[in-house]
Amino acid sequence: METSSLRKATIMEINLISAQELMSSTSKLSSKPMQTYGVAYIDPKEKAVSRVDRTGGRNPTWNDKFVFSVDEEFERRRPYSCLVLEIYRVRRFRKDKKIGVVHVLLEDLLKINGKNCMAFLVRNPSGEPHGIINIGAATLNGMFHEELPKFLSSKVAMDHRKLMGRG
Template identity: 30%
Template sequence: MTDLTLELNINSASDLEYVNHITKMNVYAVVTLLGDKKIQKVKTAVDRHGGSNPNWNHAFKFSVNERLAREGRLTLVVGLFSGRVLGDKDIGKVEIPLVYLLPSTNDYSNGHGMKFVTYQVRTPSERMKGSLTFSYRFNGTAVIYGPVHQQGPTSWAPPPSQHGYGPYPYMSQPPPPTGYVYEGPPQYRKNEERLAKADLLVSAVSLLR
């Protein structure tokens, strides 16, 4: 069971639903990693100027259990809210199963660049309105679950097959290409040539008689 580090930067949102009727929206994001026993949650600063197009560039890190993530049991949730004196207003959220963000192989970042993605925001009324952009990368040692191919040592050789061709599991000799006539091993072809010459000689002697 391996722990990875998810480096996440909540960059910005655009064209969000305007939930304030009179005052300007002061938007912040709450990012939660769900599915593990220990719930991890962080909150960005409040953007008091962007309105429905806020910018944060808030960076933080999450510890990720790789096995749970690959089993689809971890979900990254980004909730967007407008801060108000009489109670904050829910704007919408983005939910992403973490398995969709994981690399498909053991090619983890280890210092390489961040990957930028944009997701639509779902409002409390289940309508898609606006988008959220963030960047991320995973750092750590990958563990590949499932069958692993192990290469034999350099001195290893496959067992001989009854056909004399191919490694284990045994394979028959591939069919010849179209138009090819199999003439047998070289020694057979030489014997056939000798017999053909002998036949020609007998035929010539018969004609002379």
């Protein structure tokens, strides 16, 4: 394998932990609790999707991990890029509804040494606050050699369950 084909990258692990007090315009009308899931991405072409929380209602817990690779060239080309976290409500006979979104500046995540837990305000598609999302973030650069690991060589995002052979 040529070293010229390998690129240096920052490897990040994002743990989509939970949310509190999520609101949906239809949640007051239904007697069933909301079922929600999260979608995380840096590149909209490569999205990672969490499991569906079926019991938490307005306070879901996912505890799903995603691995993202951000190479130096990407950082230079797009200095104000964000990790986007979207929360969707499962709907039975219609398309799932986006109930909230969070944008986290990549520059802030890349500065993390070790692990950090953070909370962000979830906003609905019109920009109004609709709850809080909790994530854990860690940079994994010390765990790998300087070059990008083979399992991430063609991906920007990967679901942790797939890395473990369960997805």
